[in-house]
Amino acid sequence: MAIERRETSEKFSLWFRKVLSEAEIVDYRYPVKGCGVWLPYGFQLRQNIISVIRGLLNKTGHEECLFPIFIPEDSFARETAHIKGLETEVFWVTHAGARKLDVKLILRPTSETVIAPMLKLWIRSHADLPKKLYQVVNIFRYETKATWPIVRVREVTTFKEAHTAHATSKDAEEQVREGVEVYKRFFDCLCLSYTITDRPDWDRFPGALCSTAFETVLPDGKTLQIGTVHNLGQNFSKAFDLTFEKEDGSRDYLWQTCYGISERVIAAIIAVHGDDRGLVLPPSIAPIQVVIVPIPYKGFEEKIKIATDRVEEKIGKIGLRVSTDNREGMTPGAKFYQWEIKGVPIRVEVGPKDIEKGVVTIVRRDTLEKSTCSEDRFEETVKSMLAAVEKALRDKTWAWLRAKIKSAETVEEAAKLLKKGSGIVELNWCGAEDCGLKVEEKTGGRVLGTPVDKTPTAGRCAVCGKSAKTTIRVSKAY
């Protein structure tokens, strides 16, 4: 096997780093900690993923724009909970040239306080609402824990943040639901499975009324947060004095929401679908969907070239991203190895025997199954195989996730399950913060919150034994 991927955190971490390097996704050997370089292949993967979310947001009436990176200190400090939650992890720009700046600048860790002063200029009345904006930018967090490629970095190069403003609380709630729906479709497209959890009060986004988060479970059983949706209520609009004229002529503060997705989804795709041979990419976002490897054979050079060109043309015609590997001085086996690491969903081999029979050999990356297909049925075979790959990946990750969610009666049992590598453990919970924090303390896990899609429970709180109101989820989290 090329790269061993095992279900322990240590092995998984080794596998992940090795795959990032060998598949040429990112290179973190840059001389600033927590900062990496997206390599051409990784960059293309990233671009394809961004395209998917852009498409979904544009289709639902979100408008893309681009806001500045700098936040003046006084803007940032306006919303009290916001600055309190983030001030320990922001980067400060204090000088320019040889001059000390009059107002210190923060590199955006998120853009609520960047957008607020502009909303103040743009929104006058209910007729300007709703306002649904988003941007895809780099953000900055001074991570003090050990950094982890793509997952815990200091320059998050890829942060899609949507910010919306509404006339009523109800509209904002409705928008939260739309945000959740958009993200569901996004993750479905990426063949990622997920849980949706309302974060507990003590772990909301700084400045939010409530936060809802998407998690997926990585191969080592730890959860990775891959998206969040927040109802900001009027916290920021009050701090920034963002008012508007209502239909009845009176004034109110804006109701706001925001929701974000970062390059962590890329880490999730790599981690969840990959195997011992490297990446396994969902067809919708693979930089190359079909790779053609000609199998050279003496005396057949011309015939193989003609057949290869014909196959490439056929795939190009049905609108797929295709590449032919014509490199010289490399064996087909070495090429197979490389394209497997890079996770190309389908490999087509064109060799002398196949040509004689009028067939091509097709290999599926996810199952490594090899089959032949007659050249005249080639396009439909490739298309349906890509659809099958997509379905298989989706089914597999959902099955994986379901198996990784366990219930426990007691906190001790939960701790044991987490230790054994269970992804998410659910417990009955009375709803008290004290009990929630005790779950964290006793399991060494992180309380994710309460499932959005679960009905109230009838049992007793796993901590205090009082009547339980709901279910609480706990996991070891990245």
Add this chain to the structure above:
Amino acid sequence: MAIERRETSEKFSLWFRKVLSEAEIVDYRYPVKGCGVWLPYGFQLRQNIISVIRGLLNKTGHEECLFPIFIPEDSFARETAHIKGLETEVFWVTHAGARKLDVKLILRPTSETVIAPMLKLWIRSHADLPKKLYQVVNIFRYETKATWPIVRVREVTTFKEAHTAHATSKDAEEQVREGVEVYKRFFDCLCLSYTITDRPDWDRFPGALCSTAFETVLPDGKTLQIGTVHNLGQNFSKAFDLTFEKEDGSRDYLWQTCYGISERVIAAIIAVHGDDRGLVLPPSIAPIQVVIVPIPYKGFEEKIKIATDRVEEKIGKIGLRVSTDNREGMTPGAKFYQWEIKGVPIRVEVGPKDIEKGVVTIVRRDTLEKSTCSEDRFEETVKSMLAAVEKALRDKTWAWLRAKIKSAETVEEAAKLLKKGSGIVELNWCGAEDCGLKVEEKTGGRVLGTPVDKTPTAGRCAVCGKSAKTTIRVSKAY
């Protein structure tokens, strides 16, 4: 007229700012000086322009990647001329959270010193060469002069920088030529006219052996630099110890080039093509290429809707970006006004009389000519009209540029011409730096350098009277 655009710097500046605001391109009312917001329409324009340059670079074997924003102080200081030329205008990150950073970080003003340490890891031998990379990122310059929307800003949101490494000096020179050719094609696509000038020795990119620049002339006669191509020789490779093994087994330092284009091209497009009614956008990059405005008429509502849908479908089918303005409570005239400000190349009006005759009314934004065309010849008419718009814009800006280049015998004459609003004045020059600097001093202009495409001159230096070696260009520059 909606917005007066006159050929004086003051009027032009007013016009430019007003157009940016009314056409909803960017909003610079953000509370940090020199930082603006790309609004949805401006953002789309920007995206389309980036797509064009991406296409040209990808086609010529450049690979897109993404490098970090932070440069550690010691990396930045390695190439002496580089830090000397840029240190007065860089932003410094000195703190994170409450901590003072051990190594101060610079926000990239350009990325030679970001890429160098990675090239050291990636390039071992001639087989790894050439390496042709590029990225599209934000860069930062602490402008101390008055900022100017898009043109002179502190966060340049859109910097396309290409960086290449080669095995020989000749290859690097060849690459400079390719860079110039790519940029020519890019500007042709944007219908921009340009001069290409080799910068004088005292005004090269910090760290470069030689710099070549593209300039266009704005309506007030001032020049705007819209692209630069640099041969870096071995300056950076020696500073960063970037060596490789040559074919004969010996080692040499890399030969490097870099070339950049910023959002200034967007300013150029707006400035050069616009008129008193607002933007005039080249079809290839217009966010909306054809706008349809239905002309409501009582009793004809259904017919107009059907005809509008049919027209929109026809345009969509030929792959154009089309939008129908169905807003209620707005007169067609108000809609015309708005789409004219936004520079949409073609407006189609669908009214009751037209429907009866089986025709549609088409209005060209650049000439404001109105014509009718029968519905069955509609697609070809729109297509050929867009081509005509493109050609007309290109011809017009080239005619404008040519008229703005003048020759002068003496420095005094050059000063007078510049004062009268001539764009670029050419003088005979002996080649001495002293004489070049005197030209700047006496004309109050900036010496752009020597034309790349001009043969040596036989006259005498306009400053010292000695035998002239070449021509020098001087302009008032943004």
